Amino acid sequence: MAFDIDIAIVVCFLIINLAVGLYFGRGIKTIKQYAIGNRNFSTATITATIVATWIGGSDFALSLSETYRNGLWYVLAGMGYSLNLMVVAYFFSIKIPEFSNSLSVAEAMGNLYGKNIRIITAIASIASMLAVIALQIKVFSTVFSYFFNISSVYSTVISSVIVITYSVFGGIKAVTFTDIMQFITFGIIIPTFAIFIWKALGNQNLVYETINNPLFDYKNLIKYDSEKSYKYLSVFLCGLIPAINPTMFQRMLMAKSSLQIKKSFYFSSIICIFIYLSTCFIGFVLFSYNKTLNPEHLAFYIIDEHTILGVKSIVIIGILAMIMSTVDSWINTVSVIFSHDLCSPLGINKKHELLLSRIFALVIGVGAIILTLSYEHLLDLLFLSENFYIPIVTPPLMLAILGFRTTKKVIIKAMCCGLGTVIFWKIFIQHLIHVEAVIPGMVANFLSIFILHYVLKQPGGWLANKDKQEFIEVKKKSKISREKIKIYFNNFLEKVIKINIIDYCQSRIPMKNTIYIYFAIAVFLNILTVISIDGSRYSQYMYFVNTILVFNFFIATIFFCRGLWQKDFKEKYLGIIWYVSIFLSLVVISSFLVLLSKFSHVSLIVLTIHFA
Numbered sequence: 001m002a003f004d005i006d007i008a009i010v011v012c013f014l015i016i017n018l019a020v021g022l023y024f025g026r027g028i029k030t031i032k033q034y035a036i037g038n039r040n041f042s043t044a045t046i047t048a049t050i051v052a053t054w055i056g057g058s059d060f061a062l063s064l065s066e067t068y069r070n071g072l073w074y075v076l077a078g079m080g081y082s083l084n085l086m087v088v089a090y091f092f093s094i095k096i097p098e099f100s101n102s103l104s105v106a107e108a109m110g111n112l113y114g115k116n117i118r119i120i121t122a123i124a125s126i127a128s129m130l131a132v133i134a135l136q137i138k139v140f141s142t143v144f145s146y147f148f149n150i151s152s153v154y155s156t157v158i159s160s161v162i163v164i165t166y167s168v169f170g171g172i173k174a175v176t177f178t179d180i181m182q183f184i185t186f187g188i189i190i191p192t193f194a195i196f197i198w199k200a201l202g203n204q205n206l207v208y209e210t211i212n213n214p215l216f217d218y219k220n221l222i223k224y225d226s227e228k229s230y231k232y233l234s235v236f237l238c239g240l241i242p243a244i245n246p247t248m249f250q251r252m253l254m255a256k257s258s259l260q261i262k263k264s265f266y267f268s269s270i271i272c273i274f275i276y277l278s279t280c281f282i283g284f285v286l287f288s289y290n291k292t293l294n295p296e297h298l299a300f301y302i303i304d305e306h307t308i309l310g311v312k313s314i315v316i317i318g319i320l321a322m323i324m325s326t327v328d329s330w331i332n333t334v335s336v337i338f339s340h341d342l343c344s345p346l347g348i349n350k351k352h353e354l355l356l357s358r359i360f361a362l363v364i365g366v367g368a369i370i371l372t373l374s375y376e377h378l379l380d381l382l383f384l385s386e387n388f389y390i391p392i393v394t395p396p397l398m399l400a401i402l403g404f405r406t407t408k409k410v411i412i413k414a415m416c417c418g419l420g421t422v423i424f425w426k427i428f429i430q431h432l433i434h435v436e437a438v439i440p441g442m443v444a445n446f447l448s449i450f451i452l453h454y455v456l457k458q459p460g461g462w463l464a465n466k467d468k469q470e471f472i473e474v475k476k477k478s479k480i481s482r483e484k485i486k487i488y489f490n491n492f493l494e495k496v497i498k499i500n501i502i503d504y505c506q507s508r509i510p511m512k513n514t515i516y517i518y519f520a521i522a523v524f525l526n527i528l529t530v531i532s533i534d535g536s537r538y539s540q541y542m543y544f545v546n547t548i549l550v551f552n553f554f555i556a557t558i559f560f561c562r563g564l565w566q567k568d569f570k571e572k573y574l575g576i577i578w579y580v581s582i583f584l585s586l587v588v589i590s591s592f593l594v595l596l597s598k599f600s601h602v603s604l605i606v607l608t609i610h611f612a
Contacts (some may be wrong), residue, residue: 003493004315005313005383006147006312006316007147007148007313008313008314009313009317010147010313010315010317010320011428012313013317013320013321014103014162014187016321017162017182017324018162018165019387021460024465030535031038031283033279034280036037040256041254041255041515041563042298042370042562042563042565043260043263043264043290043563044513044560044561045180045250045256045518045561045563045564046255046264046481047267047268047271047405048180048183048560048561049179049180049183049251049254049325049329050085050178050179050251050264050265050268050560051183051268051275052182052183052321052322052325052329053179053247053248053251053325053326053329053543054085054248054268054272055186055272055275055276055325055329056135056136056139056142056322056323056325056326056348057136057139057140057319057320057322057324057326058136058139058324059137059276059279059322059443060300060318060319060322060390061139061188061281061299062294063078063276063279063280063536064279064280064282064283064286064298064299065161065283065295065296065603066078066265066283067280067282067283067284067287068283068286068293068295068298069277069295070232071213071214071215071216071287072215072216072218072220073215073221073231073232074219074232074235074280075277075280075508076126076221076232076236076281076282077232077235077236077239077241078235078239078276078277079236079273080235080236080237080238080240080539081239082239082269082272082273082276083239083240083269083273084239084240084242084269085265085266085268085269085272086265086266086269086320086463087242087508088242088244088248088265089261089262089263089264089265089266089269090262090266090400092242092244092401092402093252093258093259093261093262093265094258094262095258095401095402095403096252096253096261096401097149097257097258098139098257099111099143099253099401100253101505102253102337102338103214103340104122104125104246104249104250104253104336104337104341104559105121105125105244105245105246105248105249105250105337105338105393105397106118106119106121106125106337106340106341106342106476107341108249108397108400109121109396109397109400110126110341110345112405113396113407113408114408115274115345115410115417116412117295117408117412118341118345119341119342119345119391120336120392120412120415121340121341121392121393121603122337122341122342122488124245124339124388124389124580125229125333125334125389125391126334126337126338126342126364127388127389128245128388128389128390129246129247129330129333129334129337129364129368130244130334130364130368130371132326132330133327133331133334133364133365133368134325134372134402136323136327136330136372136591137156137160137323137327137349137368137369138156139319139323140156140163140320140323140324140327141155141156141160141372142155142427143316143319143323144156144158146300152464153373155523156369156372156373157369160372161366162330163324163327163328164331164361164362165367178456179328179329179449180561181320182321182324182325182583183316183321183357183555183556183561184478184593185317185319185321185327186275186318186322186325186562187271187275187557188550188552188553188554188557189314189315189317189318189321190275190278190279191274191275191278191303191319191524192414192525192549192550192553193282193315193318194278194279194281194282194285195527195530195531196501197282197285197286198281198285198342198531199290199530199535199538199539199542201285201286201288201535202285202286202288202289202535203289203420203535206288206289207288207289210284210287210492211286213287213326215287216284216287218349222237231297233441234435237439238436238438238439241266241390241394241438241442242394243374244394244397244401244580245335245389246333246334246337246389247329249331249397250332250333251334267517270320270470274524282302283298286298286301286302300351301320303315303316314436317550323534327612330363330433331361331364331365332363333334334360334362335357335358335360335364336357336362337356338356338357338360338364339356339360340439343356374395382422387422387426387436387437387438388419388422388436389443389446390441390442391418391419391421391422391437391438391441391442391444392415392418392441394416394442394445395414395442395445395446395449395479395543396411396414396449398447399446401451403462403463404449404461404462405460405461405465406449406453406458406459406460406461407453407458407459407464408461410448410449410452410453410458411449411458412549413448413452414445414446414448414449414452414537415445417444417445417448418441418444418445418448419441420442420444421437421440421441421443421445422437422441423503424441425437425441427605429563460554501576502572502573502575502576503575505573505575505576505578506571506572506573506574506575506576508575509574509575509578510578515560516559516560516562517559518562519559519581519582520556520557520559520560521556521561522550522585522609522610523552523553523555523556523581523585523586524553524556525606525609526552526585526589526593526606527549528550528602528603528606529590529593529594529597529600529602529603529606529607530545530549530593530604532597532601532602532603533545533593533597533598533600533604534597537596537597537598541596545596548592548593550585552585554587555581555585556576556585559578559581562574586610587610587611587612590607590610591607592607595608
């Protein structure tokens with residue numbers, strides 16, 4: 001039966017996740033290895049784990065329903081949550097190496113302002129992360145219950161045990177490598193599924209009608225008297241608040257240098273925008289197809305009504321990958337903060353930090369399960385927890401990263417002011433204007449820091465940036481790399497005779513990681529050609545085209561995540577895989593899609609880019 005096949009595929013995916021997590025989590029001996037590894041992760045690996053952590057399963061359902069319900073307003077407003085990764089890349093990455101001796105955001109704050117600030121930051125972080133974990137587990141259990149047709153209690157427990165197990169025993173290495181696998185999974189499935197939905201339901205005439213619908217008419221965005229204009233502008237601005245939550249700060253500490261942080265967050269922002277727009281595109285197509293659907297159940301509607309044998313399980317896997325990649329990261333971070341930043345300052349035996357981290361990872365997982373089973377609606381709890389972290393910790397942390405220093409008493413008073421503003425806003429103001437207390441709390445915290453610092457004439461202030469020399473050195477290295485590339489091309493035709501094809505290809509691979517990134521992007525362009533294929537021809541060759549698409553995305557993602565390859569394998573076979581992939585994706589697949597699209601203008605442009 002089809003249902004049995006789908007179940008087998010999903011179960012295999014979950015077992016593989018568990019096995020990969022436990023395998024790569026072996027050999028963890030210290031709390032540092034458990035928290036941030038040995039800082040030997042490649043840029044591609046860190047980028048993939050940032051994306052996998054940032055995009056959760058709830059984001060998929062939310063983007064679908066909100067695009068369907070609010071149209072272009074939400075699409076543009078939601079972009080802020082992806083663009084803030086770019087804000088981190090350009091404005092905060094340069095100063096992070098200053099905190100490289102820390103294992104967490106709480107320790108970084110403690111090193112600057114003392115034990116009390118460290119404990120406050122740890123408590124705020126734990127409160128924030130518990131609700132995030134519970135929310136993701138709630139979505140996880142809902143999908144699990146729907147797919148396996150079991151009670152919500154059993155689905156919650158079973159789905160949670162898988163993630164908690166490798167998070168408890170594996171540490172950051174297990175989390176990182178499972179994040180990579182999960183990123184590859186939903187990075188392939190979501191864009192492919194968007195194209196599948198377009199080909200199954202899309203219609204150009206309906207799209208033109210939808211564009212003129214008030215929800216998707218861009219002209220309505222510039223009406224300043226519109227209530228939605230102010231509402232979604234505030235959503236966009238909230239989204240732009242830099243992603244310096246405990247988990248993202250941990251990702252920064254995993255990097256080798258500020259340049260690697262900048263590249264990782266920059267690429268992550270672009271990828272998140274692509275996946276976000278792919279999800280919104282599905283919501284847009286569904287709105288064009290049928291405007292009477294229930295926005296809250298769009299994901300299940302798609303799975304039930306518009307998937308075929310085997311596709312149902314693949315879509316479920318994509319959603320599960322999003323959820324698991326977020327949950328495991330937050331469990332790892334919160335367990336480290338508990339043992340290292342809450343227990344240690346309180347005098348609990350430091351020798352047992354690793355054991356305490358693992359025990360608390362289990363406890364927080366169980367606590368999240370209980371919270372999931374106890375609450376039907378976790379969004380209010382999520383907003384409440386964010387109101388305790390962002391207005392309290394984010395302002396002094398942002399200023400510290402940017403180079404502003406003050407004293408402990410200023411920070412404590414500012415944190416209290418931020419918390420007090422949140423409480424006052426929620427009790428007396430929020431029910432009147434329906435604006436969350438996050439922004440007012442942050443503003444109050446920022447103003448308190450500056451006013452108290454300068455009025456009380458505290459030591460510190462803005463410090464000079466000492467890290468720019470690193471970027472100067474990088475520019476010099478880039479110049480040397482360009483000279484090496486020139487030499488490479490000048491000697492390209494030498495030593496061709498009597499050469500082993502594998503060794504020859506290996507000796508001619510690009511040395512710069514960016515080339516592999518550009519190649520992956522070029523491969524992704526084949527999506528445009530598939531979209532240009534006529535619907536009837538797509539239906540005729542649907543299985544074949546979808547197989548090509550999956551293979552196409554597979555090539556793109558393996559080169560994007562090249563840092564994940566085993567060293568011995570990469571040193572021997574990267575060259576032959578590189579050239580075979582170029583031939584298959586940029587020549588064979590691209591040319592075939594041109595023929596299938598009957599030489600559409602888009603396909604010819606893509607083919608020209610590939611041959612350029």
